[in-house]
Amino acid sequence: MAAGEELTLSSHIQHHLVNAKMCTVDGSVAFNKACAEAGFWTWNIDTLAYSIILGVLFLWVFRNAAKKATTGVPGKLQCFVEMIVGFVADNVKDTYHGKSKLIAPLALTIFVWVFLMNLMDLVPVDFLPSFAAFVGENAMAVEPGHVYMKFVPTTDINLAAGLALGVFLLMIGYSIRIKGVLGFIKELTLHPFNTKNVPLQIALIPFNLLLETIALFAKPFSLALRLFGNLYAGEMIFILIGAVGLAQLPLHFPWAVFHILVITLQAFVFMMLTIVYLSMASSDNH
Amino acid sequence: MNLNATLLGELIAFAVFVLFCMKFVWPPLMNAIEARQKKIADGLAASDRAERDLALAQDKAKDQLKDAKAQAAEIIEQAKKREAKMIDEAVHKANAERETILAQATAEVAAERNRLREELRKQVAALAVAGAERILQRSIDEAAHSDILDKLVQELN
Numbered sequence: 001m002a003a004g005e006e007l008t009l010s011s012h013i014q015h016h017l018v019n020a021k022m023c024t025v026d027g028s029v030a031f032n033k034a035c036a037e038a039g040f041w042t043w044n045i046d047t048l049a050y051s052i053i054l055g056v057l058f059l060w061v062f063r064n065a066a067k068k069a070t071t072g073v074p075g076k077l078q079c080f081v082e083m084i085v086g087f088v089a090d091n092v093k094d095t096y097h098g099k100s101k102l103i104a105p106l107a108l109t110i111f112v113w114v115f116l117m118n119l120m121d122l123v124p125v126d127f128l129p130s131f132a133a134f135v136g137e138n139a140m141a142v143e144p145g146h147v148y149m150k151f152v153p154t155t156d157i158n159l160a161a162g163l164a165l166g167v168f169l170l171m172i173g174y175s176i177r178i179k180g181v182l183g184f185i186k187e188l189t190l191h192p193f194n195t196k197n198v199p200l201q202i203a204l205i206p207f208n209l210l211l212e213t214i215a216l217f218a219k220p221f222s223l224a225l226r227l228f229g230n231l232y233a234g235e236m237i238f239i240l241i242g243a244v245g246l247a248q249l250p251l252h253f254p255w256a257v258f259h260i261l262v263i264t265l266q267a268f269v270f271m272m273l274t275i276v277y278l279s280m281a282s283s284d285n286h
Numbered sequence: 287m288n289l290n291a292t293l294l295g296e297l298i299a300f301a302v303f304v305l306f307c308m309k310f311v312w313p314p315l316m317n318a319i320e321a322r323q324k325k326i327a328d329g330l331a332a333s334d335r336a337e338r339d340l341a342l343a344q345d346k347a348k349d350q351l352k353d354a355k356a357q358a359a360e361i362i363e364q365a366k367k368r369e370a371k372m373i374d375e376a377v378h379k380a381n382a383e384r385e386t387i388l389a390q391a392t393a394e395v396a397a398e399r400n401r402l403r404e405e406l407r408k409q410v411a412a413l414a415v416a417g418a419e420r421i422l423q424r425s426i427d428e429a430a431h432s433d434i435l436d437k438l439v440q441e442l443n
Binding site: 019021039041042043044048051055058059063065066067069070071072074078081085086089101104105109113156157158159163166 | 299
């Protein structure tokens with residue numbers, strides 16, 4: 001039965017790594033395996049739901065603190081929120097020297113939102129999926145094996161890529177707003193090889209364009225893949241640990257403790273790099 | 287793991303969250319923080335100022351106390367001087383009065399003595415004349431011997 005057990009284990013892990021999907025097939029809503037052929041227009045409803053719930057939670061808490069914000073002695077919630085806001089504001093002030101009302105709130109949103117989504121990683125891997133399977137089986141008559149749930153949104157490349165795409169669009173937007181279309185094109189074509197010799201410069205333009213374009217696209221790619229890769233790997237380890245029965249107890253704890261660092265660090269790195277990229281996009285000197 | 291429409295959904299959610307944060311979360315929090323920072327800075331400045339004012343006031347009070355002491359000493363000094371002067375004047379006046387009274391009394395005494403002496407002399411002269419008259423009543427012609435009598439009177443003087 002060794003082969004069978006292995007199969008069960010690998011299918012268990014496989015099962016944990018599949019998103020709950022929703023799509024429309026022939027004009028009607030379909031879920032999960034029925035969406036295998038739906039292509040791009042498939043929605044990972046678990047990622048969307050958890051990320052939006054966490055985002056709303058973040059904004060709700062911070063909005064409450066902001067509404068009650070007093071210039072006098074702050075309450076405990078306000079202290080906590082102001083600590084985070086102050087931390088983000090300091091980082092933005094140190095790194096971004098332009099004048100923009102968007103950068104700081106953007107950084108705050110990224111930091112707290114990504115942190116909360118990463119934090120979901122600390123929820124034991126079977127809690128929420130088992131609950132979902134229970135509900136699916138009893139309330140919707142779905143086979144437990146056909147209920148999928150990935151409850152850490154940052155382990156979904158779509159979320160990481162969505163954030164990175166947003167940052168990328170802002171980078172382009174800031175580049176054009178600060179330097180103009182021409183300035184942006186110049187930045188892409190006249191660097192890093194720059195010479196006063198006009199024919200040589202013209203000859204160098206294709207190389208420059210190639211290099212600069214790669215450099216430009218590498219930023220959002222690295223941003224998305226770093227977050228996704230770290231969290232996906234972490235989640236994978238949690239799933240593996242969760243699959244080894246009682247032996248998981250001494251294993252799970254150190255990994256979870258270590259993972260607290262990863263969770264915070266990845267949120268911070270994503271925020272910091274966003275600020276740095278936007279700072280680079282809005283500074284004239286290359 | 288394939289990219290799908292979720293990406294667009296997350297992009298939209300991201301944009302909405304950031305905009306909400308920019309409009310409704312960041313400004314009030316930042317305003318509160320900055321206002322409090324200003325308040326604290328003002329408070330510290332005010333406390334500094336108050337400390338300086340206190341030091342100034344203390345200096346001023348010390349100066350005033352010194353002035354008051356000096357003034358009091360001066361007044362006492364003046365009073366002492368005046369007292370001495372008044373006593374002096376009184377002594378002088380009393381002395382002068384004594385001199386006057388003494389001189390007057392002496393003069394009066396002298397005048398009285400002179401008057402009495404004159405009277406006495408006249409009486410002695412008269413007595414002498416009367417005695418001599420009696421002794422010499424028969425022998426002396428008053429008219430013939432008046433020159434001797436005058437001489438006598440002069441001698442008595």
